Amino acid sequence: MKIACLPGDGIGPEIMAEALRVLAALELPVEVVHGDVGGAAYHRHGHPLPPETLALAQGADALLFGAVGDPTCDNLERHLRPEQAILGLRSALGLFANLRPAKMFAGLEDLSALRPEVAGAIDLLIIRELNGDVYFGEKAIRRLDDGRRQGFDLMSYAEDEVRRIAHVGFRAAQGRSGKLCSVDKANVLETSQLWRDVVIEVAAEYPDVALTHMYVDNAAMQLVRDPGQFDVIVTGNLFGDILSDQASMCVGSIGLLASAALGERQMAHGTLGLFEPIHGSAPDIAGTGRANPMAMILSLAMLLRHALGQEDAATRIEAAVAVTLADGIKGGDLGGTAGTVAIGDAVLARL
Numbered sequence: 259m260k261i262a263c264l265p266g267d268g269i270g271p272e273i274m275a276e277a278l279r280v281l282a283a284l285e286l287p288v289e290v291v292h293g294d295v296g297g298a299a300y301h302r303h304g305h306p307l308p309p310e311t312l313a314l315a316q317g318a319d320a321l322l323f324g325a326v327g328d329p330t331c332d333n334l335e336r337h338l339r340p341e342q343a344i345l346g347l348r349s350a351l352g353l354f355a356n357l358r359p360a361k362m363f364a365g366l367e368d369l370s371a372l373r374p375e376v377a378g379a380i381d382l383l384i385i386r387e388l389n390g391d392v393y394f395g396e397k398a399i400r401r402l403d404d405g406r407r408q409g410f411d412l413m414s415y416a417e418d419e420v421r422r423i424a425h426v427g428f429r430a431a432q433g434r435s436g437k438l439c440s441v442d443k444a445n446v447l448e449t450s451q452l453w454r455d456v457v458i459e460v461a462a463e464y465p466d467v468a469l470t471h472m473y474v475d476n477a478a479m480q481l482v483r484d485p486g487q488f489d490v491i492v493t494g495n496l497f498g499d500i501l502s503d504q505a506s507m508c509v510g511s512i513g514l515l516a517s518a519a520l521g522e523r524q525m526a527h528g529t530l531g532l533f534e535p536i537h538g539s540a541p542d543i544a545g546t547g548r549a550n551p552m553a554m555i556l557s558l559a560m561l562l563r564h565a566l567g568q569e570d571a572a573t574r575i576e577a578a579v580a581v582t583l584a585d586g587i588k589g590g591d592l593g594g595t596a597g598t599v600a601i602g603d604a605v606l607a608r609l
């Protein structure tokens with residue numbers, strides 16, 4: 259099996275190095291190939307997703323992705339910005355289903371942004387649609403007749419796009435507690451009305467799943483008030499991005515949340531997917547050795563489970579991370595003092 263490793267920008271290379279040390283320790287029969295993405299690729303090749311990187315990704319069985327985002331690229335035209343690399347990969351590879359689990363690790367309850375009596379209950383899976391919404395609609399800043407500038411991003415979903423992510427949500431709910439909450443803003447947005455209608459249609463095929471609907475503003479509030487009421491959440495690209503960042507602080511830090519972006523090929527054959535921490539490139543701490551590599555290491559675990567079918571190896575990694583945290587070894591994001599390499603060493607020692 260071939261894993262394409264795309265570290266990207268900022269803390270990406272530092273946290274990727276720790277994930278690769280964990281992968282090497284597992285001694286699995288995998289080949290790792292390396293490519294440039296994001297600002298690093300722009301500076302080297304003139305494009306955030308150069309053709310050679312796309313070809314490398316297309317030829318791999320799974321992609322391990324670090325993070326993109328580089329302040330030196332802030333003034334570039336949008337299509338040259340680092341973030342276009344991850345959007346381009348998701349779109350070109352048809353990776354439409356983003357699984358973002360958020361679970362409280364034992365011993366971190368006091369570090370949650372939630373009240374202690376509800377913090378321990380958080381164990382949910384946010385399924386974020388990745389190929390549609392305002393991310394991919396027509397967008398521009400244009401000049402109105404009276405000379406004012408107006409920015410717009412078209413929010414749109416076609417019914418087949420909603421249907422396929424709804425199926426992912428229902429199937430995930432079947433594999434967990436049988437509860438699915440679909441999050442939208444159907445009281446205001448037509449996109450969301452269609453979303454809700456289609457999710458209800460798909461629900462007829464899953465009589466064993468209890469479906470509820472929630473407006474995104476209420477969902478954000480309920481996630482803080484009573485996270486234990488959620489198990490699987492299915493939602494659109496923008497709402498899923500925001501809610502999963504919020505969920506990360508419910509479990510203590512965005513440095514802990516991994517994700518899997520899957521497409522039809524993965525769903526059908528168990529191959530190809532992109533695995534990345536939900537956080538970005540954190541340029542403010544890049545190069546200081548302070549980044550928490552746990553989300554990256556946990557993304558490797560998701561890769562091993564979802565793309566390579568290596569359930570045992572995935573479980574070993576997740577257990578090693580859990581024990582590292584339970585032993586009090588924490589990065590600065592969790593109020594600890596351990597640096598990137600020290601956390602990598604600690605996880606390796608507990609594999």
Ligand code: GGG
Binds near residue numbers: 327
């Ligand atoms: N590892 C995640 C990452 O690099 N995120 C940067 C980013 O801009 N992502 C776009 C998005 O997921 O909304």
